[in-house]
Amino acid sequence: MAKSATTVLIVEDDAILAEVLGEFLNSKGFDAIIESNGADAVDRIRDVNPDIVILDVMLPSVDGFEVCRRVRQFYSGAILMLTGRTTEIDHILGLELGADDYVTKPVPPSLLLARLRALLRRVDNRAANGDTFAQTAQIGCLVLHYGARQALIGTTNVELTTIEFDLLWLLAQQAGSTVERDSIYRELLNREYDGLDRTVDVHISKLRRKLVGQGGEADWIKTVHGRGYQLFVQAS
Known part of the structure; x- marks a missing residue:
């Protein structure tokens, strides 16, 4: 068909x-x-x-x-x-x-x-990518189900848009390490970062607020100035 x-x-x-x-x-x-x-x-x-x-x-x-x-x-x-x-x-x-x-x-x-x-x-x-589709990632009390596009803090669901989930998943794959801003633009938006574009910064800000709103901590997503972002979630 x-x-x-x-x-x-x-x-x-x-x-x-x-x-x-x-x-x-x-x-x-x-x-x-x-x-x-x-x-x-x-x-x-x-x-x-x-x-x-x-x-x-x-x-x-x-x-x-x-x-x-x-x-x-x-x-x-x-x-x-x-x-x-x-x-x-x-x-x-x-x-x-x-x-x-x-x-x-x-x-x-x-x-x-x-x-x-x-x-x-x-x-x-x-x-x-069927293998990725079936994957689950857990960082501390944060659990991500890729196929279902679901993010949980413990048992509490965090409502995310598609791009917010993709951004969180990208950070989770390198949890504890810095994900370069240039890499995020290429991976999520398929374009180079020009030094002025605020698109990813805004999505990061929204993501932080949503995580905090469901019991997360504001510093789970850390800004590494001049480089990018890092996800670090402590065990509950």
Whole structure:
């Protein structure tokens, strides 16, 4: 049986841009669906459960930030924010609300395609690696079940997005050692760290808060300044 096309929901109120992106992605083998309204996008994501969402920030009815916040309550797929805003605070806000990555308009189609493929490659790699899929990692009282995408502190479940779990799993594989920031960007986002990008820093910050919220400690993930991050969890 032929593999079904990857479904991409484009949430964009600029009809011309949405059509251009849709036609481009369809030509690259994707199944592109277009939605122009923020409130309707929430329902469409719930109904369709697309593989990935391209989410514009400026939308009628409900803006992209609020759409992201709402759908993260039930949607675990990848979200790529598409924004005309260039300030760092806007980029950070999108990531804080659950986006996996962002691109700034105007974006060359080739760059958008590269970002989509990078986000989807993490999913494909997980599915292709059966040995890893079945693995469990335990560091102190923190237990990670790779296949189930589940993180536990003792018996308490920690709700994580896909990229947050992947980041925690990456750190867990080298627990006690420093994972270089450059390596994290290449492994999770399939791009080089440019010295300015805050994407991974924001995901680390969210990850710390979620672990602390379920009984973990803030210093489980240590920042090694100028290098990267280190996971160290003491036994309970």
